[in-house]
Amino acid sequence: MNAKPRILIADGDPATELLCKSLGPEYEFIYARNDREFWEYSFGDPRPDVVLLDALFWGSDPLTLLARFREKEETIQRVPIIFSAPFFDRNAVDAAIRGGASDFLLKPHAPGILQLRIRTQLELSRSRAELESLVEERTKELRDSHLEVVRRLVRASEFRDNETGAHILRMSRYSQIIASAAGADAATAELVLNAAPMHDIGKIGVPDAVLRKPGPLNEEEWGLMRMHCRIGANIIGKGDSEIARHAAEAALTHHERYDGSGYPEGLSGERIPWIGRVIAVADVFDALTTERPYKKAWPPELAVDLIRSESGTHFDPKLVSAFLQSRDEIIEVRALYPD
Numbered sequence: 001m002n003a004k005p006r007i008l009i010a011d012g013d014p015a016t017e018l019l020c021k022s023l024g025p026e027y028e029f030i031y032a033r034n035d036r037e038f039w040e041y042s043f044g045d046p047r048p049d050v051v052l053l054d055a056l057f058w059g060s061d062p063l064t065l066l067a068r069f070r071e072k073e074e075t076i077q078r079v080p081i082i083f084s085a086p087f088f089d090r091n092a093v094d095a096a097i098r099g100g101a102s103d104f105l106l107k108p109h110a111p112g113i114l115q116l117r118i119r120t121q122l123e124l125s126r127s128r129a130e131l132e133s134l135v136e137e138r139t140k141e142l143r144d145s146h147l148e149v150v151r152r153l154v155r156a157s158e159f160r161d162n163e164t165g166a167h168i169l170r171m172s173r174y175s176q177i178i179a180s181a182a183g184a185d186a187a188t189a190e191l192v193l194n195a196a197p198m199h200d201i202g203k204i205g206v207p208d209a210v211l212r213k214p215g216p217l218n219e220e221e222w223g224l225m226r227m228h229c230r231i232g233a234n235i236i237g238k239g240d241s242e243i244a245r246h247a248a249e250a251a252l253t254h255h256e257r258y259d260g261s262g263y264p265e266g267l268s269g270e271r272i273p274w275i276g277r278v279i280a281v282a283d284v285f286d287a288l289t290t291e292r293p294y295k296k297a298w299p300p301e302l303a304v305d306l307i308r309s310e311s312g313t314h315f316d317p318k319l320v321s322a323f324l325q326s327r328d329e330i331i332e333v334r335a336l337y338p339d
Contacts, residue, residue, distance in 0.1 A: 004028045005122050006046055010038050010065075011054035011084070016109065023115050032057075035065070042069065048079060050121050053101070055085035055092065063095055070100035078128065080121035084109070143243070153235070154197045167286055169337045172196040174282035174330050175275075181322035182278070191246055192275055198247035199254045199279050202232025214293040229255055229264045249273040254280050259313045270316075277316040281307060281323050284314070289334060300331050 009020060010032045020029045030048070032038040038057075042048065051069075055062050066081060080102035085092065093104050102124075103117055154168055176193035184192070203211055206228050210221045217225060232251030236244055253267065253276030260268030288303035298306075304327055311320035323330070 005049045005118075006030065007118060008032060008038075008041050008048035008051045010057045010062075011052060012057060013054065013107070016052070016054070016107075019109055019111060019114065022111055023118075027118070038065065042079075043072075049125065050118055051079060051081045052105075052118075053081050053083050054107075055083065055096075063092075063099055066096060066099045066101060078125065080125055082117055082121065143241070153201055166337045166339045167290060168197045170334055171199075171279070171282045171286045173333045173337075174285060175278050177326045177329055177333070178278050178281055178319060178322050181326040182319055183322075191242055192278060194243050195246035195250050195275060196279055196282070198232065198236060199250040199283065200228065200232065201235055201247075202228035202230065202251055204235065205231035216294065226255070226263050229253070246275050250275050250279050252276070254283055256280070257314045258316050262314075272316075277319055281315050281319050285323070285330065286334075290339065300327075300334065 004027065006028045007020070008030050009016060011017075012033075017029075017031055020027075030041050032041055042051070053062055053066060057065070062083070066083070069079075069081070081100065082103045082105055083093070083096040083101035084105040084107050086107040088106055096104065102121055105114065105117055172193050175196040176189045179189040179192040180186075206225055210217065210224045213221065229252050233248045236248040236251055238248065239245060250273075252264070253273050256262035256265065256267045256272045256276055257280075258269060258272070258277070260266055262272075285303050285307060288298045288306065289300050291297040304324070307315060307320060307323060311317045
């Protein structure tokens with residue numbers, strides 16, 4: 001809210017302007033003479049803290065004006081609007097309140113009543129802003145606590161697996177990059193970044209003899225290894241947080257294949273949760289380009305060629321396109337986080 005509250009007056013009555021001037025210097029009043037000025041002042045800098053909108057505003061349709069005002073960006077949606085009219089029409093008042101008006105005031109305005117209504121709306125706005133700030137702070141604290149649990153669980157899994165923390169960093173960033181390139185907004189891509197490290201948490205439940213075996217696994221051992229998807233989803237559980245829900249989906253489905261030949265559910269196409277399809281691309285690329293006791297690291301371009309060749313079979317074609325579009329950035333990340 002501005003240091004001196006800014007009140008936008010959309011009222012063609014000269015008496016209203018005189019009345020506002022009589023309220024003293026604690027407010028800054030600006031007057032819109034027509035629709036053009038109304039929109040100019042509504043989105044000016046600074047923006048109004050309260051709008052006084054008259055039912056007879058210069059021949060305009062104030063209800064249409066009110067509806068358009070509330071359709072604008074979020075920052076303007078919270079601005080209180082005091083709707084006024086020289087007569088009481090229940091239908092018009094009801095329509096104004098349904099359309100987003102915060103209050104109704106009958107004209108002619110009494111100075112004390114007008115000032116009281118303005119102060120009330122300013123106080124409500126201030127309280128709402130303080131509440132939103134508190135909610136945002138508490139939400140951040142809760143989110144940070146969820147992330148800390150994620151980090152600790154991932155760290156625990158690293159003690160048992162041959163894969164390093166660098167693998168987690170790389171494939172999480174790869175997943176975020178692919179998600180962004182596929183059209184995800186920044187918040188969704190960050191959610192992928194924070195959920196991706198949990199994809200292999202189920203390996204905690206795989207026997208060491210299988211998990212640390214330096215050579216190829218036999219059929220029985222592969223059966224045990226494949227259990228890590230369900231184990232991981234069960235460890236994470238059905239939490240209330242977005243991170244937990246996405247992490248559980250990632251753990252369960254990152255080994256599903258687009259053609260339905262993956263595990264553990266044999267899901268195909270878009271039946272595989274989106275985050276599982278994203279992580280499948282990122283995880284395979286990192287696995288191919290990383291040295292393990294049983295194999296050499298592939299050159300990045302060879303790994304890129306394999307992922308391209310398995311578009312539509314192992315991987316979602318749209319996500320392969322996103323991967324190819326951002327492969328230079330992905331290769332840069334690989335160089336930043338070596339084992």
